[in-house]
Amino acid sequence: MKRLMTTLSGLALAGAMTTAQAADVVVGGKNFTEQQILATMTSQYLEGLGYDVDSRAGMGSAVLRQAQENGQIDLYWEYTGTSLINYNDISERLDPDETYERVKELDAEKGLAWLAPSAANNTYALAMRADDAEERGIMSLSDLAEAINDGVELGIGLNAEFYARDDGWRPLQEAYEFQVGRRDVNRMDSGLVYQALRDGQVDVGLVFATDGRIPAFDFHVLEDDRDFFPAYALTPVVRQDTLEQFPELEEQMNALSELLDDETMASLNARVDVDRETIERVAESFLEEHGLL
Incomplete structure (x- = not known):
């Protein structure tokens, strides 16, 4: 029985790897509501555009980032402050624009491209x-x-x-x-x-x-009128080699990013956490509302 279970596990892993290799774009996401919504929304959106998508939501932050650097994840939504502080060890206090430009520059050296930041700041x-x-x-x-x-x-x-x-x-x-x-x-x-x-x-x-x-x-x-809190602008980040393969992906993801702000994300999160709608339905209805599906 143990040998059979081991064989089945190996076959399942091999099947998952084959699926990921066959997909045009592997979309990742972290393990909380906002990220699960965005991963699902992005997957639905890209599938509607004709991409073959492998979705991998529910990952830990550090694991997800490492998976992207290693080429196992092509695209996910990250927060500027998280990359600045957690992944690049920058403690300097920067304004939102400076934070974005710094992580864009630093992560480019790691083969990661930061696309247009949204107006959603989950700080x-x-x-x-x-x-x-x-x-x-x-x-x-x-x-x-x-x-x-x-x-x-x-x-x-x-x-x-x-x-x-x-x-x-x-x-x-x-x-x-x-x-x-x-x-x-x-x-x-x-x-x-x-x-x-x-x-x-x-x-x-x-x-x-x-x-x-x-x-x-x-x-x-309450407005942070002295900019004490770091900026955590929600931004699509894609591997540079994926972007070179699908250059149109930048414009497509920027169009989605442009629709997101604090009020929008809070409303989407509430539909899941408070109203108990499914993540799939919340993502789908948002895309339909904006003519992206």
Whole structure:
């Protein structure tokens, strides 16, 4: 039986490798909702254009990146800040345009081409309930700092990682010149921050800018008006040799990238995470809506 299982596993692996080799484009994706939506959307879009696509969503970030560098993945959507910090070890603080240009240059040396960045930036952010933010007149992080410095008591919800990070809560307070006492900071799991903010248990919560729960729970994301948070612009990245084989792929993917911004991605994410629609249907309907399928 063990020998039979080993043989079957080997045949399955050989079949997967044959499929990947036969495909025009192998599309990858990470293992969270936004990335699964984008991988599925990209696969559907390219198949509609006549490509033979092998889709491999649900991969870990580092594994996916390595697979692309090794030629096992042709195309996936990456975040500029992730490449800058995690893959290229750049700690220098850069503005969004500088971040994009730097990773484009550095990754070109590794055979990877960054196409046109979308307007979707899935970075850390602080948010408030929209009605509360409007009532208090707190629309930006500078407004938040001013309110705290004026003595307004606000409960803050953060995850433990951000609270302790060298580029997290402490330097954020330094950058915006305010200070919150430890008793006013509630550290909890990321998912619980959204619930606590929605239910009024905290007044300000740490979120990710394109999370679908932001529009679903009617949160207002405070503007980072001093550009503290790194840019994480969502961008299609393709192997240079794949692009040389299919030069039209650049224009095709740029057309899709142009349609994406924070509000759009948050809405798509919410349809999956909040409304429980299938990823396949969400991707398909978006492409149909924009005449890409």
